[in-house]
Amino acid sequence: MPAxxxxxxxxxxxxxxxxxxxxxxAYLDWFSVARMRFLRANGISxxxxxxxxxxxxVVVGASCRYRKPLRAEDLAVVETWWRYVTRTRFGFxxxxxxxxxxxxxxxxTEHAFVDERxxxxxxxxRAPGLWEKLRAIPVHGEQSSERPS
Amino acid sequence: MPAxxxxxxxxxxxxxxxxxxxxxxAYLDWFSVARMRFLRANGISxxxxxxxxxxxxVVVGASCRYRKPLRAEDLAVVETWWRYVTRTRFGFxxxxxxxxxxxxxxxxTEHAFVDERxxxxxxxxRAPGLWEKLRAIPVHGEQSSERPS
Amino acid sequence: MPAxxxxxxxxxxxxxxxxxxxxxxAYLDWFSVARMRFLRANGISxxxxxxxxxxxxVVVGASCRYRKPLRAEDLAVVETWWRYVTRTRFGFxxxxxxxxxxxxxxxxTEHAFVDERxxxxxxxxRAPGLWEKLRAIPVHGEQSSERPS
Amino acid sequence: MPAxxxxxxxxxxxxxxxxxxxxxxAYLDWFSVARMRFLRANGISxxxxxxxxxxxxVVVGASCRYRKPLRAEDLAVVETWWRYVTRTRFGFxxxxxxxxxxxxxxxxTEHAFVDERxxxxxxxxRAPGLWEKLRAIPVHGEQSSERPS
Numbered sequence: 236m237p238a239x240x241x242x243x244x245x246x247x248x249x250x251x252x253x254x255x256x257x258x259x260x261a262y263l264d265w266f267s268v269a270r271m272r273f274l275r276a277n278g279i280s281x282x283x284x285x286x287x288x289x290x291x292x293v294v295v296g297a298s299c300r301y302r303k304p305l306r307a308e309d310l311a312v313v314e315t316w317w318r319y320v321t322r323t324r325f326g327f328x329x330x331x332x333x334x335x336x337x338x339x340x341x342x343x344t345e346h347a348f349v350d351e352r353x354x355x356x357x358x359x360x361r362a363p364g365l366w367e368k369l370r371a372i373p374v375h376g377e378q379s380s381e382r383p384s
Numbered sequence: 385m386p387a388x389x390x391x392x393x394x395x396x397x398x399x400x401x402x403x404x405x406x407x408x409x410a411y412l413d414w415f416s417v418a419r420m421r422f423l424r425a426n427g428i429s430x431x432x433x434x435x436x437x438x439x440x441x442v443v444v445g446a447s448c449r450y451r452k453p454l455r456a457e458d459l460a461v462v463e464t465w466w467r468y469v470t471r472t473r474f475g476f477x478x479x480x481x482x483x484x485x486x487x488x489x490x491x492x493t494e495h496a497f498v499d500e501r502x503x504x505x506x507x508x509x510r511a512p513g514l515w516e517k518l519r520a521i522p523v524h525g526e527q528s529s530e531r532p533s
Numbered sequence: 534m535p536a537x538x539x540x541x542x543x544x545x546x547x548x549x550x551x552x553x554x555x556x557x558x559a560y561l562d563w564f565s566v567a568r569m570r571f572l573r574a575n576g577i578s579x580x581x582x583x584x585x586x587x588x589x590x591v592v593v594g595a596s597c598r599y600r601k602p603l604r605a606e607d608l609a610v611v612e613t614w615w616r617y618v619t620r621t622r623f624g625f626x627x628x629x630x631x632x633x634x635x636x637x638x639x640x641x642t643e644h645a646f647v648d649e650r651x652x653x654x655x656x657x658x659r660a661p662g663l664w665e666k667l668r669a670i671p672v673h674g675e676q677s678s679e680r681p682s
Numbered sequence: 683m684p685a686x687x688x689x690x691x692x693x694x695x696x697x698x699x700x701x702x703x704x705x706x707x708a709y710l711d712w713f714s715v716a717r718m719r720f721l722r723a724n725g726i727s728x729x730x731x732x733x734x735x736x737x738x739x740v741v742v743g744a745s746c747r748y749r750k751p752l753r754a755e756d757l758a759v760v761e762t763w764w765r766y767v768t769r770t771r772f773g774f775x776x777x778x779x780x781x782x783x784x785x786x787x788x789x790x791t792e793h794a795f796v797d798e799r800x801x802x803x804x805x806x807x808r809a810p811g812l813w814e815k816l817r818a819i820p821v822h823g824e825q826s827s828e829r830p831s
Contacts, residue, residue, distance in 0.1 A: 298596035412707035447745035
């Protein structure tokens with residue numbers, strides 16, 4: 236059960252803008268990829284455990300601070316961990332590094348569990364098996380500005 | 385019931401790539417926008433008439449020829465018309481012009497009607513009211529290389 | 534010189550995800566569209582005044598809070614205003630409303646002026662004419678949670 | 683010098699649409715990823731050999747036929763090969779398979795070499811070293827409908 240999951244991506248040409256660098260919304264898309272990998276590395280498929288069960292994990296907040304640009308063909312390493320998990324919400328943190336290990340961006344997202352009409356779900360009641368699996372994943376928690384390890 | 389529908393878009397920064405021009409898949413996205421506008425201009429909301437009724441209009445083929453690049457803040461005018469419509473499929477043609485009226489791109493898409501499991505639908509049987517509406521839309525047909533008017 | 538600029542967008546099918554709602558990074562893309570419109574409504578074309586002059590307006594921070602989902606074909610109205618502008622940076626705020634005037638999302642972005650190698654630029658020195666134009670735009674400032682008007 | 687290059691991708695949540703399947707323009711984006719991998723597998727970095735040298739490889743045509751849908755978390759394998767290469771153009775073919783080896787899509791793109799103003803380039807004259815490298819890559823050519831191997 237890894238507390239911090241590493242996702243390696245290669246920057247795509249189509250993710251970059253006329254300034255020649257990654258267009259900033261792409262980082263939120265990478266966080267989404269990294270989130271699915273975090274869950275999968277901890278034994279949970281988002282598609283079969285959440286989506287197919289009618290549990291929608293909506294984003295209620297997202298933020299990103301951009302430190303160093305990346306360009307097409309660059310390696311981007313996204314480190315992902317959990318800040319918290321409750322019966323109704325969870326929150327993730329992310330750091331993006333380039334191939335030299337320089338911090339390029341860091342961000343956070345917060346999510347709520349809702350049903351297909353948008354009504355809040357108590358996960359412990361709606362999907363107790365999934366809730367037990369989630370509870371077993373270590374929470375890395377709030378970070379100082381040092382790199383998690 | 386317009387046979388040719390004009391959709392005006394302003395090129396977005398995020399639609400452009402490091403070469404400073406519109407990233408080519410964006411044209412297929414514009415065709416999708418233009419298709420919904422074509423249907424709406426003919427009295428049909430895609431979301432309420434197709435999507436909410438469980439009718440999926442899948443793309444089975446798409447092509448685009450690129451003539452002249454566009455860049456951010458440029459005006460893009462997409463002209464859209466129907467090449468054909470049957471009980472199980474329809475096909476669209478598109479031409480993209482810039483603000484000076486120069487032809488920038490032209491493309492085609494083909495679509496099949498399926499249910500949520502991907503099974504083919506006969507629209508005349510499944511949604512006769514919608515089928516009557518579709519039939520009433522004029523088909524502009526195959527074009528010579530001149531501009532439709 | 535409007536302090537708050539309204540941008541109307543129609544939600545695109547391709548901006549939505551398998552949950553049937555707008556994929557959350559799309560809001561940052563809308564903010565980018567709205568930012569260009571804000572500048573243009575105040576007499577400045579981003580492409581000719583910044584991009585073509587080698588002035589890159591990099592995003593250093595972005596955040597969004599999501600209140601109410603939107604889906605394809607919905608109207609999205611983005612209201613945009615300036616929180617601050619200095620010789621080296623500016624910051625924007627955004628609110629997104631649906632067609633009923635409900636607040637759907639609110640966000641902020643911060644930007645730095647750099648040259649094509651990423652070196653900070655003092656805009657008053659590098660482009661004094663542009664700087665005068667920017668200074669003349671009213672700054673709406675920090676908002677309470679009420680709607681700007 | 684591989685004639686056919688395999689690129690493995692995991693379908694992203696953000697690449698899918700409200701029908702729950704990959705939004706069709708995403709395939710053109712995957713072809714772009716696959717093209718860069720094809721060149722790299724043959725010893726050429728697009729960014730350093732083309733982009734940084736002011737050689738723009740513009741897309742002049744693209745097409746895709748969609749056979750079977752993919753959804754988020756699915757494996758997508760893109761096989762890429764060259765149909766032809768000349769001093770002024772090249773053309774690629776692509777096939778996309780799912781994790782079971784089923785053909786999901788097939789497509790083609792055509793590209794022209796131009797300079798930063800859009801003027802055609804003769805690659806043998808402008809970049810003879812790069813041209814020699816390109817010539818050495820085997821051309822797989824037009825395919826029958828069987829799978830290349």
